[in-house]
Amino acid sequence: MATTVAAPPRYAVPHTKYERGLWSWLATVDHKKIGQLYLYTALAFFLIGGLEALIIRQQLKGPNGTLVSAETYNQLFTMHGTTMIFLVIMPMGAAFFNYLIPLQIGARDVAFPRLNAFSYWVFLLGALFMNAGWLFGAAPDGGWFGYAPLTTRQFSPGLNIDFWLIGLQILGLSSLAAGFNFVTTIINLRAPGMHFMRMPIFTWMSFVTQFLLILAFPIITVAVTFLMLDRFFGTNFYTITAGADPLLWQHLFWLFGHPEVYILILPAFGLVSEVLPVFSRKPLFGYPVMVYSGILIGFLGFGVWAHHMFAVGMGPIADSVFGVTTMLIAIPTGVKIFNWLATMHGGSLRFTTPMLFAVGLIALFTIGGISGIMHSSPPADLQQTDTYFIVAHFHYVLFGGSMMGIFAGTYFFFPKITGRLMDERLGKIHFWLTFVGMNLTFFPMHFAGLNGMPRRIYQYQANQGWDLENLVSTWGAYILTLATLVFVWNFVKSRRSGAVAGRDPWGGATVEWSIPSPPPEYNYAVIPTITSRYPLWDAKSPELTADVPHTPEGEKRTDVSVGGKETHASFKGPSDTRMASEVAHPSAHELGIAMPTATIKPLLASIGLTVMFIGLILKNNANYQSLWLPIILSGVAFFVVSLYAWLLSPLEPEHH
Amino acid sequence: MTAIPHTTGHHYTTTGLDHRKIAIWAFIGSECLFFGSLISTYLIYKGRSVVGPFPHEAWTNPATGETFPPILDIPVTSASTFVLLMSSLFMVLAHASVVRGDRKYSKIWLAATALAGATFLGFQAFEFTSFVHEGLTPRTNLFGSSFFILTGFHGAHVTAGVIWLITLLFIDFKRGLRPADAINVDLCALYWHFVDVVWIAIFTLIYLIQ
Numbered sequence: 001m002a003t004t005v006a007a008p009p010r011y012a013v014p015h016t017k018y019e020r021g022l023w024s025w026l027a028t029v030d031h032k033k034i035g036q037l038y039l040y041t042a043l044a045f046f047l048i049g050g051l052e053a054l055i056i057r058q059q060l061k062g063p064n065g066t067l068v069s070a071e072t073y074n075q076l077f078t079m080h081g082t083t084m085i086f087l088v089i090m091p092m093g094a095a096f097f098n099y100l101i102p103l104q105i106g107a108r109d110v111a112f113p114r115l116n117a118f119s120y121w122v123f124l125l126g127a128l129f130m131n132a133g134w135l136f137g138a139a140p141d142g143g144w145f146g147y148a149p150l151t152t153r154q155f156s157p158g159l160n161i162d163f164w165l166i167g168l169q170i171l172g173l174s175s176l177a178a179g180f181n182f183v184t185t186i187i188n189l190r191a192p193g194m195h196f197m198r199m200p201i202f203t204w205m206s207f208v209t210q211f212l213l214i215l216a217f218p219i220i221t222v223a224v225t226f227l228m229l230d231r232f233f234g235t236n237f238y239t240i241t242a243g244a245d246p247l248l249w250q251h252l253f254w255l256f257g258h259p260e261v262y263i264l265i266l267p268a269f270g271l272v273s274e275v276l277p278v279f280s281r282k283p284l285f286g287y288p289v290m291v292y293s294g295i296l297i298g299f300l301g302f303g304v305w306a307h308h309m310f311a312v313g314m315g316p317i318a319d320s321v322f323g324v325t326t327m328l329i330a331i332p333t334g335v336k337i338f339n340w341l342a343t344m345h346g347g348s349l350r351f352t353t354p355m356l357f358a359v360g361l362i363a364l365f366t367i368g369g370i371s372g373i374m375h376s377s378p379p380a381d382l383q384q385t386d387t388y389f390i391v392a393h394f395h396y397v398l399f400g401g402s403m404m405g406i407f408a409g410t411y412f413f414f415p416k417i418t419g420r421l422m423d424e425r426l427g428k429i430h431f432w433l434t435f436v437g438m439n440l441t442f443f444p445m446h447f448a449g450l451n452g453m454p455r456r457i458y459q460y461q462a463n464q465g466w467d468l469e470n471l472v473s474t475w476g477a478y479i480l481t482l483a484t485l486v487f488v489w490n491f492v493k494s495r496r497s498g499a500v501a502g503r504d505p506w507g508g509a510t511v512e513w514s515i516p517s518p519p520p521e522y523n524y525a526v527i528p529t530i531t532s533r534y535p536l537w538d539a540k541s542p543e544l545t546a547d548v549p550h551t552p553e554g555e556k557r558t559d560v561s562v563g564g565k566e567t568h569a570s571f572k573g574p575s576d577t578r579m580a581s582e583v584a585h586p587s588a589h590e591l592g593i594a595m596p597t598a599t600i601k602p603l604l605a606s607i608g609l610t611v612m613f614i615g616l617i618l619k620n621n622a623n624y625q626s627l628w629l630p631i632i633l634s635g636v637a638f639f640v641v642s643l644y645a646w647l648l649s650p651l652e653p654e655h656h
Numbered sequence: 657m658t659a660i661p662h663t664t665g666h667h668y669t670t671t672g673l674d675h676r677k678i679a680i681w682a683f684i685g686s687e688c689l690f691f692g693s694l695i696s697t698y699l700i701y702k703g704r705s706v707v708g709p710f711p712h713e714a715w716t717n718p719a720t721g722e723t724f725p726p727i728l729d730i731p732v733t734s735a736s737t738f739v740l741l742m743s744s745l746f747m748v749l750a751h752a753s754v755v756r757g758d759r760k761y762s763k764i765w766l767a768a769t770a771l772a773g774a775t776f777l778g779f780q781a782f783e784f785t786s787f788v789h790e791g792l793t794p795r796t797n798l799f800g801s802s803f804f805i806l807t808g809f810h811g812a813h814v815t816a817g818v819i820w821l822i823t824l825l826f827i828d829f830k831r832g833l834r835p836a837d838a839i840n841v842d843l844c845a846l847y848w849h850f851v852d853v854v855w856i857a858i859f860t861l862i863y864l865i866q
Contacts, residue, residue: 218690235801274773
């Protein structure tokens with residue numbers, strides 16, 4: 001083993017102006033800080049989206065609810081869906097991509113740290129833009145799918161849809177930029193020895209997700225661009241009288257929309273695949289098959305979009321083909337579920353909070369998956385479509401699947417991110433309240449739907465067979481509200497005064513648990529060399545990994561480096577009870593590691609981009625007739641100048 | 657265990673390739689779906705316009721009796737297509753010049769590529785204005801909407817490419833592009849060739865196939 005830093009090259013002392021306070025967040029290019037920004041932002045929107053859901057449930061608690069008007073109700077369900085998908089689950093995924101991928105592959109940052117900051121700021125500004133509609137009493141009201149021609153100027157003349165489609169366009173740019181970044185990061189920043197088939201499974205599922213992002217988002221970008229041009233410049237893409245196809249939007253939207261649901265679920269699958277082996281004390285069952293099934297889900301995800309459109313009358317051939325491809329997806333998904341069960345089988349199970357949520361995902365996602373197979377059959381779907389049965393289905397897969405996985409991941413990785421453990425007692429209360437509340441809320445919707453209750457109605461008459469179901473659902477929503485408050489309390493409290501976690505509170509297997517919590521800015525003082533899928537178990541409890549393939553050249557086990565000291569198999573368990581911040585870690589500068597310089601240029605570029613779109617939304621307002629074009633052009637100019645300033649300045653401090 | 661030395665300037669990458677090289681291929685993959693969606697829309701809407709002018713057939717307005725000839729001018733666009741295809745050759749020569757450290761020809765070929773791109777854009781501007789004079793705008797019919805947006809987005813990509821080339825040319829004049837900078841030209845070249853390939857698809861599907 002070569003020495004760590006024989007003669008550290010000298011780098012200029014990094015700029016100090018962005019080191020602390022608000023500036024340190026605005027100018028950060030550190031993947032760990034950006035990951036936290038995503039996490040906190042997504043949590044804030046989770047509360048907003050949850051509040052919207054609570055108002056919806058309150059309105060539907062009994063027949064003829066009068067809490068909100070029909071117009072407000074449309075805005076509520078549209079923004080609830082849009083928020084939960086684009087502003088909660090996706091950025092929660094992004095939070096974990098950011099925080100974990102570089103740690104899991106043994107890297108110091110992502111491939112393009114400044115582009116990463118740009119992605120976050122564009123996301124934040126897009127999210128605020130989308131929600132700005134509330135301030136004007138014109139929040140989006142066309143559903144999260146925004147079907148054109150309903151959303152064309154002719155049928156939706158207000159600003160509502162403008163906020164939605166421009167917000168979505170901005171968010172799409174953020175996801176695309178992040179997708180290119182993480183594809184490159186995973187291909188090109190894996191530590192030596194980290195072959196693809198040794199990558200932690202979360203990184204693998206994220207890898208598939210990034211491909212879905214970069215291949216699905218261009219399609220929605222085009223669909224939204226058409227709608228934008230129709231609404232602002234009078235083109236005819238969705239004008240039926242000009243001969244336009246009323247299904248064009250639906251095809252483009254669902255060609256994006258179905259891969260999108262795998263974008264929402266695959267990161268959660270990855271997270272529980274990290275949690276289950278650790279708390280079963282067994283390697284993941286069938287790791288290669290888990291990888292292949294994830295890839296297969298990604299591929300098949302592009303071939304099933306029209307199952308969202310059985311009711312439009314595509315004809316028996318298209319219906320059959322899309323019915324069959326949809327059923328096919330059940331195979332790789334089922335493989336995953338059985339592999340999780342097999343991972344737990346015969347293991348020494350520890351039911352910590354993350355484990356409870358992971359097992360919760362297996363149970364609840366399976367229910368949602370099975371109801372999904374029910375409406376993969378076109379005749380059954382014709383009965384179920386546009387009823388609460390569908391609402392029940394996608395809440396089981398999105399709440400029971402994605403959110404459960406995200407909660408599992410949050411409890412599991414919280415100690416790595418903050419250095420402190422979340423409270424287990426509150427965590428278990430949170431889990432049981434969530435589990436009970438979630439089933440109480442969404443299970444009765446199956447029956448309401450089969451009894452004919454349509455989606456997106458703001459009132460219903462009494463005695464149609466849905467009264468009890470709705471009442472129970474609303475009480476379930478109250479319990480979920482309570483659960484969320486417990487979670488927020490736990491999060492805030494544990495962040496301040498949770499038990500100190502040390503490097504590896506759970507007995508983790510992958511390399512991110514070998515470094516301090518929270519990790520120093522450079523993550524690894526020396527890039528580790530990876531010799532198997534479970535380097536830490538190799539070192540600490542080799543009997544667990546005896547059957548896992550290792551590096552061909554002998555029994556060489558991994559060396560991990562902690563805080564600049566080379567240590568062979570340096571696992572330190574929960575006995576390591578000091579906060580990382582209390583231990584003096586050498587700085588990147590002292591170690592001679594060049595880290596990217598903090599800069600606000602990505603933030604400035606994202607502001608320029610947003611100003612451009614603000615100019616566009618003013619176009620149809622009589623008061624801004626002379627102003628919208630200058631605003632767009634100044635946004636473009638600001639964007640281009642910031643972009644050039646960013647691209648022409650070096651990433652790292654100059655070498656001396 | 658192989659230690660990764662803290663090499664100066666160059667960071668370790670798994671594949672040995674520059675990050676940007678991988679990112680641009682990912683970007684190009686993404687762009688395929690972007691142009692794929694635009695081209696599919698054009699093809700879906702082909703022949704569905706309720707009113708003219710049409711690309712390949714004459715049209716008489718039943719209300720006014722005014723006759724519109726087929727609007728696409730294939731000889732002119734063939735010329736602009738030739739210019740754009742030639743620009744790809746110039747781009748290859750520019751990259752080769754930078755790789756071998758030829759400071760004179762790198763400037764000449766970069767300028768030639770940018771100029772050919774700008775010429776193509778000039779042709780497109782001419783085409784667009786003459787279409788508008790002949791009565792076809794993006795608002796006229798489905799053909800107008802899908803044609804202008806598809807070719808307009810392609811033109812926007814060419815414009816971005818020309819700006820990129822001019823930036824490289826500017827750097828070449830200011831401090832010279834060394835063989836070590838070849839990656840920067842390589843990235844631009846990959847993008848430029850991609851935009852060219854997209855035009856081949858557009859030219860074939862819109863102009864040549866009737």
